[in-house]
Amino acid sequence: MSKLIKWLNKSEAHFLGLTVKEDAKNRKQNRYYVTEEQFNEVLRLRTTPNKRKFVETIKKLDKNGSVISSTEKLQSKPIEVPENFEVIKVSTSKTTGQQWVQYAPKKTEASEVVESFDFKNIIEKYINPLEDYKPNVITYTKPNKKDFDKLIISDVHIAMDTDADNNTMYKGEWNKEELLRTAQIVIDSTIKEQESDILYVDELGDLLDGFNAQTTRGGHGLPQNMTNEEAFDYALEFKLKILYGLIGNYKEIHFNNICNDNHSGAFGYFVNEAFKQIAEIQFKNITVTNHRKFINHYFVGDICFVITHGKDDKSLKFGFKPHLDLKGVEKIDQYLKQNGVYKKSNLIIFCKGDSHQALFDLCTSDDFYYFNYPALSPSSNWIKNNFKLGRRGFVNESYEGLKHYQKIHFIK
DSSP: OOOEEEEEOHHHHHHTTOOOOOOOTTSSOEEEEEOHHHHHHHHHHHHSOOOOOEEEEEEEEOTTSOEEEEEEEEOOOOOOOOTTEEEEEEEEOTTTOOEEEEEEEOOOOGGGGGGGOOHHHHHHHHOOOOTTOOTTOOOOOSOOOSSEEEEEEOOOOBTBOTTTTSOOSSOOOOSHHHHHHHHHHHHHHHHHTOOSSEEEEEEOSOOBSOGGGBOTTSSOBOOBSSOHHHHHHHHHHHHHHHHHHHGGGOSEEEEEEEOOSSSSTHHHHHHHHHHHHHHHHHOTTEEEEEEOSSSEEEEETTEEEEEEOSSOSSSOSSOOOSSOOHHHHHHHHHHHHHTTHHHHOSEEEEEEOSSOOOEEESSSOSSOEEEEOOOSSOOOHHHHHHSOOOOEEEEEEEEETTEEEEEEEEEO
C-alpha cells in the first residue's frame, strides 16, 4: 500500500501509534509517512468538535445582590504541556477568564546529576601518567630569582560555540583542538617566564560555558558545540595537560579553583573535584583547593590574594564591575574586616575574572589592588556583535617580597 507524506503534530502522530518526532524547525509539526486511511483518521480527529463548555466569566449584580446580567465564554482547550517542559506562570484575565500559560524546559541542575558521575571510573581513566614522565624529578635548574610564581587563567568557557549561526563578523574556533593548543601556549609561556620553583595557579571561574547549554540561573540559552559529557572530558583533559606540562619544572604547585560563578557552577566543581583527586593521588607536591564561596582568600607569606569570579551562581544581579566603584570598595572592605585580613597582611590583591578584560587598578583603593584578568576563551558572537572582537589571554606573575612582576600574554 502506497503511503503519503503528511505534516502531523505530536498528538496526531501519537494517536496513530507512530514514533513521535521532534518538531521541524520553526514549525509545531513534522513530516510522517501515513496511509490514506490513517490520514482520514487524522482529518476526522481535526474536525471533531471539542467537548468544551460555556463558563460564566462576568456577572453584574444590583444593590440587592441579584444577578442583572452575565457573560459566558467558551471554555478554552486544556493546555497540553510538552514533554520535558514545566509550567512556570499562569495569568488569568479578570474580565474574560482567558488564561495564558507560560512553560519552559524543565531545569536539570548540574547538582542533580552528581550521582551519575562515577568518580572512580573517571580517575582510573586519567590516572595513568605519561610513560616517560618521572614524578618528583625537578628539571628546573635556574637559581630562584623570586619567592614564588603565579599563573592566572579565567573564563575558559569550554563548549562555547563562537559562531553557531555561521554569521559572525570575526571568525574564530573554540573547540577541543584549539583548547589544547591554548593549553600548550600556557605551559610554554609559564616555563619561559619562570622565576622560582614554587607556582600558584589561580583559575577564576567559568571553566565551562554551562550545563545543558544554560547559565547557572537558567533561562539564558547558550550556543554550544559540545555535549555535557564532552565538555566534562575536555575540561579535565585541559587541566591535566597543564599539570603534566608544568609539574617537572616546579618543586611545588598549588591550584586554587573558583567553583562559584555564573556559567560553570556545580558543573565546574565536578571537573575540579575529579582533577583534585587525580592530581593529589599522583603527585605529593601538588595541592588543589576548590573554592565554593563567592569570595575566598589565601596567604603566601604576608601577601593575601582575594579571589572570586566576580559574579556568583544565584544571587547577584550585578557582580563586581571592571572598574572599581564605591559599592565594590565597601563590599571588599567588609569581607577583609570580617576575615581579619588587614591584621595579617602587608599586601592585598583582589583578583577577579568575569569581565573578560585585562585591567589592573593599583590606585583607587588605598588598602588593596583590584585586578581584572582576561578571558582565555575568544569572545562569543554576542560579545563581538554588541561590543567588539576583544582579546583573549592569561597572565604570569612573580613576587619578590612585596614587589610584584607581571606579564600579560594575549593569544591570537
